[in-house]
Amino acid sequence: MPHTVADICAAVERLWPMSGAEGWDAPGLLSGDPAAPVGSIHLAVDVVVEVADEAVTAGANLLLAHHPLLLRGVTTVAEDRYKGAVLARLIRGDCALIAAHTNADVVETGTSAVLASRLGLVDALPIVAGETPTRGIGRVGRLAEPTTLGRLARLLGEILPATASGIRVSGEYDQTVETIALCGGAGDSLLGEAAVLASDVYITSDLRHHPASESRENAGVAGGPALIDVSHWASEWLWLDIAAEELRAALPGIRITVSDVRTDPWDFTIVQ
Structure with a gap:
């Protein structure tokens, strides 16, 4: 059948x-x-x-x-x-x-978990736990070896597909980072979470001016994470290959393909 x-x-x-x-x-x-x-x-x-x-x-x-x-x-x-x-x-x-x-975001192999894995995060757990301790929104973990904010941003540039908007960073290029919080897709709603505030850097997408500015200023006064803003589409695109593998295992005999279309909405950027 x-x-x-x-x-x-x-x-x-x-x-x-x-x-x-x-x-x-x-x-x-x-x-x-x-x-x-x-x-x-x-x-x-x-x-x-x-x-x-x-x-x-x-x-x-x-x-x-x-x-x-x-x-x-x-x-x-x-x-x-x-x-x-x-x-x-x-x-x-x-x-x-x-x-x-x-x-599909919250499971152990969901969008944020895939990005955390590609970055090599150790002991990554949800920023906000869901139905189980290992399921929930976002991920927070640590690098096996500390790096700098600039090198981390460049690593993201290698991992994620290229987009016109690129990778935006708030923080000092040479500052040390080890604990990383991240959320694939739009994640400025998590800026006030304790796990994010305790991290060295928070990686997400669609950071709006006022939440990002407030986070930056609070970090200067009371401590808090540097920010890295990446393309929404790119941050979730990595999940497609994992999802395809899971579907192939669950549905033998069905051909599974992944889109080549870049659906990030921006075409080019003028750098001033």
Whole structure:
């Protein structure tokens, strides 16, 4: 019997249980017939038109994305709008759509855990624990050997795919860092967490002016972490290969591919 969309949903639930999702999130099956057969799954961070076309052209029967296409309410799926155009392409191409978002962030092999592993963090645990001590939001751990903030930023540049926005750093290039807190994706909501405040550096994405400025000033007065801001897409892209490996083990016989499309929204930067 061939695998169906419902079978893929069950495998996704085993790997990234919906119970781990934040209350505001919208993961799960977003479009497609649960009874439809699936022989190929395509993975991506974002559901954009180019990714939908890539999945359909590749013959995928299901697109598994990290970011939910319908996270916020919509009032139309007309094809003169981006979300309607994407859904129409997928539906016409017999390609279902599933999202694994915060439920895939919090597991032991989730987005932040993968980045922590690539950096070589030792004894990494969640910044905020979830259902178990090893599951939760973000990760904090230490390097086997101390380094400098500048060298750490350069290492991130080697690990992460290149983007126009690059890697932004708040702190002295030569300052020593050993304890690292990080959160794949947007993480300025964690700036006040005790584990972050006790770290030498906090790595995340989408740091806004006021939270970043306040964190920097507080660090100067009372101590606190240096900051490294990286591309949201890049920080989560590393997870796709791990997710693909887990799906291959859970669903033998299904072809699993990973998108080559860089969905970071920025095209170039003018350095002043």
